[in-house]
Amino acid sequence: MTKVVLAGAIALGGLGAGAVGNLPIPGGHVQSAEAESAFGVSINASKSYWTTKESIGIKVKNDNNYEVRLIGQLEYYDKGSWVNKGTKSQWYALPDEKFGIGVGPEPLSKGSYRYRMAVYRVTQPETNYDGTFVGHVYTSNFYVN
Numbered sequence: 001m002t003k004v005v006l007a008g009a010i011a012l013g014g015l016g017a018g019a020v021g022n023l024p025i026p027g028g029h030v031q032s033a034e035a036e037s038a039f040g041v042s043i044n045a046s047k048s049y050w051t052t053k054e055s056i057g058i059k060v061k062n063d064n065n066y067e068v069r070l071i072g073q074l075e076y077y078d079k080g081s082w083v084n085k086g087t088k089s090q091w092y093a094l095p096d097e098k099f100g101i102g103v104g105p106e107p108l109s110k111g112s113y114r115y116r117m118a119v120y121r122v123t124q125p126e127t128n129y130d131g132t133f134v135g136h137v138y139t140s141n142f143y144v145n
Contacts, residue, residue, distance in 0.1 A: 038137040039119040040064035041093075045142040046100075052144055056103040058115050062093035069120040069131045074103050077112040077141070085113070092122070108144045115139045 036043055041064070046057035062068050070091045075082040086106055093099065103115065116138050120131030 036137055036139055037063070039134045041068060041070065041117065041119050041137050043115065043117050043137050043139055045115065045139045048140075048142050050108075050142060050144045052108050052110065054104070056108075056113070056115070056142070058101045058103060058139065059098070060091070060093065060101065060117070061098045062095060064121075065095050067095065067122040067125060067131075068093050069122050069129070071118040071120075072101070072103075073116045073118075075114050075116055076109070077114075082114065082116075110144055112141050112143055114141050 040062065042059075042061040044059050046059055050056055056074070058072070060070065070093060072089045072091070074085045076085050077083075085108075086103070089101070091099070091101070116136055118136055119134050121134050122129060122131035
């Protein structure tokens with residue numbers, strides 16, 4: 001499968017290749033969902049293909065030695081660009097914490113999707129619980145049929 005890789009800037013530990021989701025490829029096939037990592041956070045869809053009536057399962061892990069605030073947003077690919085779908089959700093994750101989230105089940109149209117997660121470093125929860133924005137991490141694309 002052909003992948004398009006975009007260049008990224010290095011910030012706070014680096015921007016891994018996982019910070020960029022794969023762009024949809026007509027007729028392309030993804031056999032399994034891959035974990036993507038950036039800014040010390042790993043995120044992946046639990047499978048690559050879903051039906052229009054399923055909740056999308058997302059797995060998240062904070063590999064940092066500090067707490068992070070995460071703001072997630074489902075996106076779908078439409079006419080050459082990524083478009084937000086539904087509302088944003090927010091979580092806090094302690095160091096080494098793993099958790100799963102479900103997106104939906106809202107009526108999803110057939111097509112290519114990804115999940116975008118904004119990562120914020122929380123170093124002083126007593127005074128600044130919102131944290132400092134460090135970047136975005138994306139799942140690999142997944143597909144709804």
